Amino acid sequence: xxxLNEILPQARKEKRAVGAFNVANLETLLSVFRAAEREDSPxxxxxxxxxxxxxxxxxxxxxxxxxxxxxxxxxxxHLDHGTSIEQIKKxxxxxxxxxxIDGSQLPxxxxxxxxxxxxxxxHQSGVSIEAEIGHVPFGGGEIQLSTAAExxxxxxxxxxxxxxxxxxxxxxxxxxxxxxxxxxASEIGENVAIPLVLHGGTGVPxxxxxxxxxxxxxxxxxxxxxxxxxxxxxxGELEKNGDKxxxxxxxxxxxxxxxxxxxxxxxxxxxxxxx
Numbered sequence: 001x002x003x004l005n006e007i008l009p010q011a012r013k014e015k016r017a018v019g020a021f022n023v024a025n026l027e028t029l030l031s032v033f034r035a036a037e038r039e040d041s042p043x044x045x046x047x048x049x050x051x052x053x054x055x056x057x058x059x060x061x062x063x064x065x066x067x068x069x070x071x072x073x074x075x076x077x078h079l080d081h082g083t084s085i086e087q088i089k090k091x092x093x094x095x096x097x098x099x100x101i102d103g104s105q106l107p108x109x110x111x112x113x114x115x116x117x118x119x120x121x122x123h124q125s126g127v128s129i130e131a132e133i134g135h136v137p138f139g140g141g142e143i144q145l146s147t148a149a150e151x152x153x154x155x156x157x158x159x160x161x162x163x164x165x166x167x168x169x170x171x172x173x174x175x176x177x178x179x180x181x182x183x184x185a186s187e188i189g190e191n192v193a194i195p196l197v198l199h200g201g202t203g204v205p206x207x208x209x210x211x212x213x214x215x216x217x218x219x220x221x222x223x224x225x226x227x228x229x230x231x232x233x234x235x236g237e238l239e240k241n242g243d244k245x246x247x248x249x250x251x252x253x254x255x256x257x258x259x260x261x262x263x264x265x266x267x268x269x270x271x272x273x274x275x
Contacts, residue, residue: 134166
C-alpha cells in the first residue's frame with residue numbers, strides 16, 4: 001500500500017482528484033475496491049476514527065492489505081478525522097499508511113501545535129498526514145471558512161502533507177444544494193503548493209467539484225452517501241424478499257453492485273478535467 005505523498009502531488013499537477021471513500025465493513029470495502037479496479041484508478045480507503053475504538057479498524061486494515069497485495073491499483077489506507085496523538089500512533093501501528101489529525105475545532109495556534117507533533121510521528125514512520133484548517137462541520141454546525149493566509153502559515157509551521165480546507169461544504173446530507181466558494185479555493189491553491197482536500201463531498205454538484213479540482217483539490221472525501229446507500233440497499237432487499245431466506249453474501253450482492261456503480265461514477269468525475 002502507498003501513502004498520499006505517492007499519489008496526490010501528481011494528481012494535483014494533472015488537475016484531477018483521487019476519491020477517498022469511507023468504509024465500515026467488508027461489503028463497503030469490496031464495493032469500493034471493485035469500482036477502483038474497474039476504473040483502473042488509485043483509491044483511498046478511509047476509516048473514520050470511531051472505528052478505532054474497537055477491533056474494526058484493525059480488521060479493515062488487514063482486509064485492505066490483502067486486497068491491495070492482489071491488485072495492481074495504487075491503494076492508500078487512511079485514518080479519517082483522527083482526534084489525538086494516541087489514535088495516530090495506533091493507526092500507524094496497525095498498518096495505516098496515512099493519517100489525519102483534526103485540530104480544526106481548536107484555536108489556530110493550538111491546531112498548529114497538535115498538527116506539528118502528529119506530523120513528526122507520522123513522518124518518522126514513513127506515513128503521510130493530513131490536517132484541516134477552518135472547520136467543515138458535522139450535522140448542521142457552523143461552517144468556518146479557511147483563508148489563504150492561514151493556509152500558508154499552517155503549512156509552513158507544521159510541514160503537513162495535505163491540507164483539508166473549508167470552502168462551503170459540510171459533513172452529512174445537505175438540506176439545500178451547497179455552493180462552493182471557488183474564488184476562495186483558487187486563492188488558497190495559488191498560495192499553497194501541497195495537495196488540498198475537500199471534506200463533505202456527498203451531494204456537491206459535479207461541476208462544482210470539477211472547478212474545485214482545478215484549484216488544487218486533489219482528494220475528495222465521500223462517506224455519507226456511500227454508507228447510506230448500503231443501509232437503504234439492505235432495507236430494500238429486506239422489503240423485496242420478505243420472509244424468504246437468503247444467505248447474507250447473496251443478500252448483499254445487489255447492494256454491493258449499486259455502491260460500486262456509484263463509486264465508479266464519482267471516480268470518473270474526479271479524473272475528468274474542465275474543458
